[in-house]
Structure formats: structure tokens, C-alpha cells
Amino acid sequence: MKKLLLTAILASIVALLAACGGSDEAEEGLLEDGKLKVGVTAGPHEEILEKVSELAEEEGLEIEIVSFSDYVMPNVSLSEGELDLNSFQTEPFFDHMNEERDLGLIKVADTVTFPMGIYSEKITDLSELEDGAQIALPGDPTNSGRALLLFEQAGLIKLEEGLGVNATVNDIVENPNNYEFIELDSAQIPRQLGEVDIAAINSNFAMDSGLSPKDDSIFIEQDSTFVNLIAVREENKDDEALKQFIEIYQSDEVKTFVEESFSGSVVPGW
Template sequence: MKLATPFAVLAIASSLAAGTALAKDTITVGVTPGAHEEILEEVQKLAKEQGLDVEIATFSDYVVPNQALNDGDLDLNSFQHVPYLDNQVADRGYDLKAVGKTIITPMGIYSEKVESVDDIPENSRVAIPNDPTNGGRALLLLQAKGVIKLADGAGLKATPLDIVENPKNIEILELDAAQLPRVLNDVSVAAINTNYALDAGFNPIEDSIAIESPDSPYANVIVARTEDAGADWVKQFVEIYQSDEIRSFIENTYGGAVVPVF
């Protein structure tokens, strides 16, 4: 069963006391649209065969799934990379822990107006995600493609203030990550996370004008509350996700746009 929850936190009753490692018959896992949701639907089928019911809660942003998990309204989530999780834990005080790697979805640069980053016009607008880690990721991608240069040491948390060379005088627009595919007609290019690109009908390999290297540090992870990290049902879910069946599904479905890292 899928629970559509665009913005609101779900109220989901738990059958276990917090911190126990007892088995669960039903768990609820939060995801974002696109590859994360599609892969989890396959995990759901395999889990059912093993006596574990997985309910899918789909969120339209990156903020609520961690809040919902921390508050106990989800059992797990699977939508974020490690730098984003680390930033959320540091900034919001969440007691969350990564329990297993899933995929890398290389960020791409997309455009309706130019065919190469070399063709980005002077004084044009470039859209990037407005959350700190994905914004920094987009700026690093723009730097890797020669569009800008960042200050030494800016690292994964780079912001537009760290731009020290901007030869085309581009204007950086920081927007909600989910909205970026919808603004392509209004900007020269946009750096878009693959889950949102896929959800908008783009093929990152074929449709992006530049794409991140797959050996980037942005491996996505399954996340649990720290108190549940060692629970048997968590281990069971991770084993199902990291099975050969799911690896084959990812490799056969996404053609390199989504890469398993388990």
C-alpha cells in the first residue's frame, strides 16, 4: 500500500516500544518520487514474500521525511545522501543513523536553451537546489564543468558566496529542488537531482548537458532512528534492498543513470 503524503507528517501507529530489536510485521518507509519510490516498490514485493509488509510514504520535499522519521511517524526512510543526512543531524539535532547504502544518482545540468555548458550566455540565470548540501553539490558540479570557480576549501557545503571566479557573470538562483524541472524555461540551465529529473521525464544520461561523476561522495542511504539501527527488522529490510534481485532491477531499469552501491 502506498500512502501519498506530499507535505504533511504521517501519523502512523507503532506496534513496538522504542529501542527494541523485536521483529516487525509491517514497516513504513519514507521516499521521494522517482527512482527511490520505484526501487522501493520492488523491495516491497520481495519483502512481502519474506513476511514483511512495507508501506510506502511518498514526500514531495527533502525536509519532512527526516522530521517524520525522527518523530516516530516513519520506521525508515530512503531518499538522501550522506552529506545531506549529516547536515540535517547537525542542524536539527535528529537522532538518526545510516544503516545501509543504496544508490548514487549523479546530479545533472539540464537546459531547454543551450546544448553545452560552454554555451551558457553571459549574465544568464542558473538554478540550483536551495538546501545546503545539494546546493553545494550543484556548485561543485558547475565548477567541475568550468562555469565558475569556488574558493579553496569551500567543499561540500559551498554557497554562492564562495564563488571567486564567475567569468560569465551568471546569476545563481536557489530554489526548492523539486521545483527545478519546472523552471527550465525561465533559466539558462538548472542543476537537478536525478530523482526529480526522472520524475519529470528526463533521462539523465541522454538529456543532461553535463553530469556528475559516479564516483562522487553522494551515496544514498537507508536511515533509521539510532535506537532502532540494530533491530532485526532493520537488518531484514536492508538485506532485501541490497539483494541481487534489486541490484538487477536498478541496472536493467535506469541504464546507468542510477547506480547501485551495495
Template sequence: MKKLIQFLTTSLLVVFSLTLLAGCGSQSTAPENKVIKVGVTAGPHAEIMDEVKKLAEKQGLKIEVVEFNDYIQPNVALNQGDIDLNSFQHEPYLKNIVKDRGFDIVSIGKGVIFPMGIYSKKVKDLNQVADGGTIAIPNDPTNGGRALLLLQQKGLLKLKEGAGLTASADDIAENPKHLNIKELDAAQIPRSLDDIDAAAINTNYALTAGLNPVKDSIALESGESPYANIIAARGQDKDNPAYLKLVEIYHSDQIKAFIQEHFKGSVIAGW
């Protein structure tokens, strides 16, 4: 009987030890086996993340780049857990969407700056826009406000004091040229250039439409813009080591060199 008890005790200890080891093994291998899904918009964000993916794979980090064609779905997908991170928006836009929709999404690292430009097929200089001319701007609050601030910076209009980064057409205090401000979906604005006098276009959509912000714009934001893009995660994942490793790779000298060489100054590293 004593030998039987010793045998059972020893067996239970062995089983317990194996279970513990198996548990430790699964915890150590899980990060390497996980594929990190990163949502981006088509164009520069996708191109940059593709380069990050190549570099990350050499360091054992697996990334799947998921492309979206608008500014809404990448945050919806992230909030729902369909993707793990996204890289397509600046912080003022994220703050606005979090406020409006209650998403638990936070920035975990800076990305690039896409200076907003104003483009035209009818004039070569912004001051040549005729009295009563039409200028298109994005219809979302932050990018629309960004466009209005650029128009104010260039002297075409003046906004009410304190209008801030989310200014709208209703915040225009002075409009000496009686400009018609037309609000359109940001992705659709490049297609409207034939029908209007000028348009404020986000650089990612400008590049996708074959427009070079440095060569083709008639006005361009400075590099001091507060609209640096970010890499975002759900609040519960803000300290995830694998996600922070991805940010570290994004901030590497290799990716910075790619941005400088590939985009020729139309996209600027924001870190």
C-alpha cells in the first residue's frame, strides 16, 4: 500500500511538472506565432508598412497589412478587434473619433507627416482664384479644419478666434473673395479638380491620384504641422511588447531612409 501511494504521488508530480512546462512553453512561443494585423489606407501608408513588414520579418515579427479605402473603417475594425493596430490618421482625427464614437483607441507611437496641399488645374497661384471661386475641402471635422487653417495661413480667409483645429465653414469670419467652400469626402476630392477652382487634398490621396505635393501643389503646409500621423492600438494593448516592437522598427533608420528616398520630401518622418 505504501509503495502504491508513493507511485501515485510521483505520477501526480510528473504530470503537474509537465503541465507547468507546457504552459510556460506556450507563453513563450505565442508572441512569435502571432500575426499582427495592421490597418492602413491605400497609398503611402500601405507602402511604408510593407517596408516595415519586410524588416520586422527579419526580426521574427509577423505582420499582415490590411488596406482600407476610407478614414472610417480602420478605426471601426480596430475597435472591434478585427485588426490589431492601424496607421493612417493624425492625432487630432483620432481624438475627434474617440470623442464622437467612444472608441477605446490610443496612440502608441508617431508616424509620418503628410503636408496637406492645395491643388488646381485652373490657376498656378492660390491668389489667382477668382472672386466667388469654389475650393473643395475634406468633409471630416479635423481635415476640414486643417484645410481652412491652411487657407487662412495663405491669406484667403480668416477664421473666428478660437476656432481651433476642428474649424468648419461656419467658423469663417472674413471671406473677402466670397469663396464657395465645398465639403467633400477626402478620398473623392482629387476627382473633383476638373469642376472646381482649387482643392485641399490630403497627401496620401494626392499621391494615389498621381499628384506630387512638392511639384504640383500651389500651396503646401509647412513641416511644423501639428498633424503628425500615429500608430494606434486599443487601450488595453498599449503596452503590448510586440506592438511596441513594431513601432521601434517603424522608427528605425532603414524606414526613415526609405521614406526620404521613396517620397522625395512629400512625406516627412514625424519622429
């Protein structure tokens, strides 16, 4: 009987110690290595995060910025634990990739909006487009659909109704001027702008290549609902460091920085 009682007491002590250890680990959370590792795409997202990092440092929060040149790896890296969070994408793109790849990520906050624009090195007005003109657009699913909605908004085509960002070039129901649509990697489109007649370019890549969405686009998205977001792994959604990061990002200081730095080409979306 004494032996059984002693065994039970020892088991209780082990369980208590394990629980205490687990609590310490949970408290460390995303700051287990002392800093937040945040993924962004190069350009405005990175510039904004540099401002956030500067403000965070004043509050004792260290941020390591990891910059990417594409839209796929920031989510893959986050899902695999190489990042603590990321800030670079619109919700339709996030939803599509998260579901398609079963990444286990969730949205936790809104950030900024980048209106998509139409650019050209050959014409200054869409009325100058000739029959059969070549039109470049992003090749990834949601940005492709977004670009097609932009072309429809500009009066170039008509799409099958009700598809929204899920539209593809196969869903064009009216193309009276026989435009040729060429899907390219989003980041490469600015470099290939001279090889087509017009192109839809995401503002972060446009600005990264020296183009101003406000001044250089010949048509720009109207009343965009494509707000960018902050994403994390689901298990970290209540992390205290994450809450601190969001509070800093959505502060008046960052809002002023965005408005003064990008002159309407990037708009606070929170």
C-alpha cells in the first residue's frame, strides 16, 4: 500500500513539473528566440516594416525582417516555422493559397491597400490601344482574377458575371478588340513592360521598379477592396508579442508614415 502511495506521489510531482515547464514554454511563444521574424515582399511592405521595427525597438520588441521577391515563399516559410508572421498579401490570395496548400495559417489584422494599376511604355491612354494588342497580367490565380477585373473596370473586356477574383482568361465573354492576354510572374512584369502594349502590375512591384501608381499608371483600380493582411500560424493567434506587433503596425505613427511616404499609392487599410 505504501509503495502504491509513493508511486502516486512521485507521478503527481512529475506531472506538476511537466506542467510548469509547459507553462514557461507557452509564455515564451513567438519570442522564444528573443525576436519576431517577419516575412515581407521587397518594396513598400519592407519599407513600412522598417518603420514598424523602429517603433517596436523603442518598446523593447526586436523584429528581424526577411524580404522575399515572390508571393509563394513567405507563406510556405511561415507554415514551416521559418517565420513568425508575414505581411505582404491580399485576403483573396491568402485564402486561395492557404486552402490549396493546407498551410494552417490565419489572418489576424489588416494592413495597407495597394491599388493595382495598368502601365505602358507605348501608349499614354487606353483609347490608343490597337486591335490585337498584347496585355500582360500576373499569372497566379487571385492576382490574375484581380487584373481581369481591372481590365473590365477599364472597359477593355467583359467577364462572366459573379466570378470575382476567381475569373480566368477563359472567362472573358467579350473581347471585341481581340486583345492577347499573356500571364507572367508578378515580380517580372515591370521588367517586361516594354515587350507588351500594356500590363497590370501590383503596386509593390511597380514601386520597387521605380514606377509611381499615382503618376505613371494610365488606369488605376477604383474603390479597391483588396486590403493586405498579417498572417500567422493558427497556434500563435493569441500570442502577446503578436498583439504588440499589430498595435504598433496600426498606430498613428505608421499611418502618418504611409501617407507621407507613398502619396496615395499605398493607403492605410485599418
